[in-house]
Structure formats: structure tokens, C-alpha cells
Amino acid sequence: MLPTYTKKYNQGKLVICNLSSTKHDKKADLLIRGYVDDILSGVMKHLNLPIPEYNEKQDPSRTQDRPYQVEWTQQQSDVLKVKRNYEAKMRDNKKRKLSLKNKTDDEDEICDNKKREATKKKKKEFWFRFFLGSPPPPPPPLPKLVFRIC
Structure with missing residues (x-):
């Protein structure tokens, strides 16, 4: 989905968190220049929510036994x-x-x-x-x- 979809059709707000400029900067309501990890950790602290520790077993991109794994090999x-x-x-x-x-x-x-x-x-x-x-x-x-x- 395009980043500007919410702003265009649902009267939402667009916030861009990035170190460098993007092509959607003109459409953004709020621009934050910085590291996304630092920004999100600050937001979580402000909301008084803990950031859970990383667990490789729960990472959906690392697990091998997922039922929705896609076979990308194509037949000749x-x-x-x-x-x-x-x-x-x-x-x-x-x-x-x-x-x-x-x-x-x-x-x-x-x-x-x-x-x-x-x-x-x-x-x-x-x-x-x-x-x-x-x-x-x-x-x-x-x-x-x-x-x-x-």
C-alpha cells in the first residue's frame, strides 16, 4: 500500500521517520529526521510500554516450520x-x-x-x-x- 493512501482517502495523518529525505516529504504532516530505532524507543517510553526482548523462535522471518512458507523454486x-x-x-x-x-x-x-x-x-x-x-x-x-x- 502506498504511504499516502491514508492521507488521500481516509483524511489520516502521514508521519515520515527517516534519516534522509523521501519523495513523499512534501505530503507529510510531520517529518522526523533520525534513527528509527531511537525514535520508536522514545515513543514507547512516552507511552509507558515495554519493548519486548528479541526472540529468534518468535521471529516469523527466521522460523523454518511455518505453515505459510512459500516455495519460490520454479519449474523449467x-x-x-x-x-x-x-x-x-x-x-x-x-x-x-x-x-x-x-x-x-x-x-x-x-x-x-x-x-x-x-x-x-x-x-x-x-x-x-x-x-x-x-x-x-x-x-x-x-x-x-x-x-x-x-
């Missing part, structure tokens, strides 16, 4: 499945990107052709006006081109 077959799925997905993405690129290239080409035709028409009109004094009759309309992507 599982790794290969994930790799195949990833490569298949990347192939599909590559095909999709190429088709989108080709589509935009076709659209760009159509736009470029329209611009060229418009400039040719303007040049023709200019020369006709310059030499003859009147513009030529407009050409018949071109049929609309429809592109379909399969």
Missing part, C-alpha cells in the same frame, strides 16, 4: 510456458503495429496526393489567368477511394 516447464506466451503476444503486437503503420502510411500518401493535386490546380489557374484572363472550367469530380484493411 512453467518458465517455458510463460516465455512462449510472451513471445506469441509480442508477435501479435508486432503484427498489429505494422498494420497500423501501413494504414497510416496509406492515409499519409492519400493526403499527400490531395495536396499535390491542389497545388497543381492552383498553378494551372494562375497561368490561365496570367495568359488568358479567365480560369479553366473545373474538372469532373473524381470517384471516392475506399480502403479496407483486412
